[in-house]
Amino acid sequence: MTINRTVDFRRFRAQTTRMTDADMPDLDLVFAALADRTRRSILTALLAGDATVGDLAEPHAMSLAAISKHIHILARAGLVSQQRAGRVVVCRLLPDGLRTAGIWLQGVGGFDADDYDMLERLVEGGLRSAGDDAA
Secondary structure (H helix, E strand, O other), X not given: OOOOOOOOXXXXXXXXXXXXXXXXXXXHHHHHHHOXXXXXXXXXXXXXXXXXXXXXXXXXXXXXXXXXXXXXXXXXXXXXXXXXXXXEEEEEEOHHHHHHHHHHHHHOOOOOHHHHHHHHHHHHHHHHHXXXXXX
């Protein structure tokens, strides 16, 4: 079974026309930032609210300098903002970068919620049949 999708750049343009070119995040930078597991983990942590660099570094076995580099990449991609409060740097999630990437993915054949359900059923069915073949 295949899922046929047509590229719908009109929908992407229509959904992003409210944003100026200066406001639109660079999708190359967004996807490069999302390509790293640590940076995705930082974004996930920021879903719960603002956090300091120290808070974001805590679950990772790396230095504050290394986490700061990851945060800088996320900031350059327009996914995170940083604000200094004395000696502490507070990070905040900027959802527009992620939203624009999601809209782009939908425009080039991303999945709707119903498609994810169908994809899950296909994967589960494939896993079950693979288990049957191994037995």
